[in-house]
Amino acid sequence: MSDQTSRSDATEVSAEFGYKPELKRTLGSFQVFAVSFAFISVAxxxxxxxxxxxxxxxxxxxxxxxxxxxxxxxxALVIAQFAARIPLSGSSYQWASRLANPRVGWIFGWLTFCYLVTGLMAIDFAMASQCLMPLFNMAPDEQTARVITVVVLLVQAALAIASTRLVGLINSLAVGVEVTIVIVLVIALLVAVAVTGDGSVSNLGSRGVAVDSANYFAFGGGLMAVMIVGLATLxxxxxxxxMAEEAKDPHRTVPRAIVGSVAAAGILGMMFLIGLTVAIDDIAKVTASGSPVATIMRDQLGAPTERILLVVIAIAFFGGGLVSMTSCARIVFAMSRDRRFPAHRLMKQVSPRTQTPIPATVLPLAIGVIAMIVIPGDALIELITAGTLFPAITYGLVVTLYLVVRKRLDRRTGAFDLGRFxxxxxxxxxxxxxxxxxILVSPSDATVPVIIVGGLILLGSVYFAYMLVFRREVLDTEPGHDVFGGTDERPREHPAAEDADI
Incomplete structure (x- = not known):
């Protein structure tokens, strides 16, 4: 797609929904796919x-x-239906605001913001403590891990601010490296097992050290608990x-990227799990290891392969964190330009030079740095764990919204559509x-994460109540035009007067 066509598409899509195009539409189909795949990151x-x-x-x-x-x-198939019809930054926030009402949309937006900012901290802290420190032979130390996390956050913020195109290129590279190395490792592991005899296909049906667990099949027990492997990854x-406002031909590329990334990550992840499991020589030893994946690699393929794995994992971690920061900035920007986020007049600003929302990008950076400084170690771990709950809740709400409004959605020619299914x-x-x-709340040790999630929702509720009392008109209006059939009776333009920031 030519630059001229891209600019025309950007203007048309933005105008359709009542916005002046400010973000640069530079992401091609593979780069859009890479955004989702890098966030998932099966490795x-x-x-x-x-x-x-x-x-x-x-x-x-x-x-x-x-x-x-x-x-x-x-x-993913349900979410793709929305993405094909409303290709705007803010994703579920925009969908709920326009298809239900701005109050419901704000709830979606706040949950997404909490999910992305906690996910960002989770990815970067894990990258520092579990990947970079072992890679450079550094002794385990939480304070060192926090310092490294802050440095990683700063680098990611600088890249996200510099250029969306650069973010897309980095993610594409990270995805290419990850897919290639995982496929190579799976083949190498299976060949090593066949040649040496160390490992067994019977591992695929083994309960290992959990064979005598009394609560193995119980509610919240061992088998149910491991569902988090797929839930936390996919x-x-x-x-x-x-990132739809920065994608070329978003009505087609974004839905395909959403569904394609889940399918590709799911297949690649299953291959990786099978390869690792068959390659286990001593289940008890590997289970007791601090890093079972690295141990399997070292036992089957030697220490150099373990180092290569850590490098690849670091690249994947970095790409996932970069996507998380960029996505978080876009949800902040989307809510701020509608005057529904704290300090919205600052957070909605887009640099005319880089065409990226700089203040909205600095916000997750600042939150991450503050968290690394003030939150105690145990609380930080619980905060990271709590991040797994947010996407599950958000996905449930998005699907519910779709069931409520699906009959009112239009059918865009050529866009992704499930039809009668x-x-x-x-x-x-x-x-x-x-x-x-x-499944996520069933384990006995999930109490603290549930409390943290509830606390963040309560914090958002306080700001929501403030808007209802003092800035009610912000939650009564929506820019742009409807994307479903029928007449919309609601006001569609914000009042001209700007209210005061918080």
């Missing part, structure tokens, strides 16, 4: 959760990945929708999201 997800899987369910727990894949793919695919897909997706939330 990072499996690297971080495989040890928990071995301890709770044994190697056989890898098959729960397929359940999570099927459920998340259904959610998330963030809607990030492509959050939309209702059964959405119903099953809703059932799945309810199950996912139950």
């Amino acid at each position: 990072v997800g499996i690297f971080g959760t495989y040890g928990m899987l071995l301890n709770n369910s044994g190697p056989v727990g890898i098959w729960t990945w397929l359940i999570a894949l099927a459920g998340q793919l259904l959610v 998330v963030g695919f809607e990030s492509a929708a959050n 939309e209702l059964p897909v959405a119903v099953v997706a809703l059932v799945w999201t309810v199950c996912a939330i139950v």
Whole structure:
């Protein structure tokens, strides 16, 4: 697509929804796909959760990945329906604001903001403590990990501010490296097992150290707990929708990226899990290891391969964090230009030189730095764990919204559309999201994360109440035009007068 066509498309799409185009439309189809795939990052997800899987369910727990894949793919199909019709930064915030009302949209936006900012801290802190420090032979030290996390946050913010195109290129590189190395590692592991005999296909059905667990099949027990491997990994695919105003031909590229990233990550992740599990020579030893994936690599392929793995994991971590920061900045920008976010007059500003929202990008950076300084160690870990709940809740609300408004949605020629399958897909997706939330809150150690999630929702409720009392008109209006049939009776333009910031 030529630059002239891209600019025309940007103007047309933005004008349709009542906005002046400010962001630069530079992301091609693969780069849009890379945004979602980099956020999912199967290498990072499996690297971080495989040890928990071995301890709770044994190697056989890898098959729960397929359940999570099927459920998340259904959610992705529903989200793609919205992305094809409302390709705006802010994703679920925009969809709910325009198809329900701005109050509902604000709730979606706040949940997404909380999810992205906690996810950013989770990714970068894990990158520092579990990947970079072992890679450079640094002794485990939480304070050092926090310093490294701050440095990583600063670099990511600088890149996100400099250029959306640069972010897209970096993510594309990260995705290419990750996919290539995972496929190569799976093949190498299986060949090593075949040649040496160290490892066994029987591992795929083994309960390992959990064989005598009394609560293995119980509610919240070992087998149910390992569902978090898929649930914590196969998330963030809607990030492509959050970058829709910077994507070329967004009605087609964004929905395809959302669905394609889940499908590709799901297949690649299952291959990786099978390769790792078959390559386990001593289940008890690997389970007791601080980093089971690295241990398997070292045992089967030697120490140099372990180092290569850590480098690749670091690249994947960095790409995922960069996408998370960029997506978080876009949700802040989207809510701020509608005057529904604290300090909105500052947060909606876009640099005329870089065409990126600089203050909105600095905000997640500042929150991350402050968190690294003031939050105690245990609380930080719980905060990171709490981030897994936010996407599950948000996905459930998005699917519910779709079931409520689906008959009012228009049909855009050439855009992604499920047709007659939309209702059964959405119903099953809703059932799945309810199950996912139950799974995540069922373990006994989930109490603190639930409290943290509740606290962040309460904090948002305070600001929401302030707007209802003192800035009610902001939640009564919506720019642009409807994207569904019928006449919209609501006011569509914001009042001209700017109210005071908080």
